[in-house]
Amino acid sequence: MTAVAVRDLDLDLDAFEGPFDLLLTLVLKDELELGDVEVASVVAAFVERFAERDAADLEACGEFLVLIAALLELKARALFPDEENSPFEELDPEEAAGELAERLALYRRFKAAAEWLEDRLAAESDRYFRLGPAPLQPVVERPLPPQDPAALAAALRALAAEPPEPSLRHLALQFPPVSVFLERFRAVLRRRPRFVFDHEVRSLSRVEQAVAFLALLELRKGGEVKLGQAAPFEPITVWNAA
């Protein structure tokens, strides 16, 4: 129906009068000089015909576009007679026309085949069959051993129990009292007149060393001891203030 509409498109041009398909045939048979055909008028005729219709016929548009493009290509070839400068040097116009005719004929055949398929599908529309999935290898099922409901209950009960309060013991710092070191340093100074602080605390932890240092400052503050250090970060020497 639509194809007929395009083929039957009536043209009234200076060089040609008749249906579009006849124009195409004459061109393909080299009986009409394509240079004399005003392609724009063909397009105008189609557009006018197209505008008369209620619904847009896309298929007719498509077919028309293909045909008019083919015509334009042929015309462009005809306008470049100088083969050396021709952008279409791979084909001469005769070959191009031949190829076009062949291509149109081939396309028409497949279009007819598509119509045949469409009719066939319509004729077979009352055939129903089951579409099963491709047979798969049976899925390996791993059966569970016999289960005891009581075991499940016990497992759930264990999960539901309140968890024990986490211990924070490891987070608390253990500070020995400063007094321990006050007594210790006083005892050392009773035994010998002076001692080196660094040597005394060498075996202690960092926290204990810090507390020991506080005790030392405490003794110095009370005026019990005097402190000496050759330079910053050098060993600290402690001796009796008396």
Place this chain on the structure above:
Amino acid sequence: MERGMSLRLVENPVDRLARTIEALLVIAPGPLSVDELAAAAEDDAERVETALGLLASRYREGRSGIVLEHVASGYAFRAAREAAEACARLVERPVQRGLSQAALETLAIVVYLGPVSRPEIARIRGVAADSAVAGLVERGLIAEAGREQDGGAVRYRTTPLFERVFGLSSLSELPRLDDLAADSAELRARLEEVAGRRGA
């Protein structure tokens, strides 16, 4: 009693094979060829064909709701045509539904030229075939069938499902492409005749 026993003893062995084939066709997801049936039934192909003949007379339009058909180079059960309306109320047919003109043309090219690549289809139709091909693959009507030489474009051919959907016993049932073009060749000849008269 004795009579019944003797009847059972002389049961036609083809009947038994027919029952086996019936069972195989019921569980098969698609048409089964005679060879496939013979292999599964552990019987010879000739006897399988005889049994299929028996089943075909039993499962036919007008006699049974299930019909045995020779389709896609094999045998399969389908619903009787008289039950089509009821079937339509029960199931959808996504494969067949809404095939566009572009899809049908692409399908026609794959049917006749397959294995064929997308660029070849595009060359014949004059427009890109990508979405039409993808749609047909999704419906299961065509499938990939290797590549062109030297790792070129993927080629496509029709599937057994295509034959089943279109009710073809095999692709040889399709009309010849030249026959299909007969009317256009005739039209062309007529036009050329007219053109000749005009030229004269």
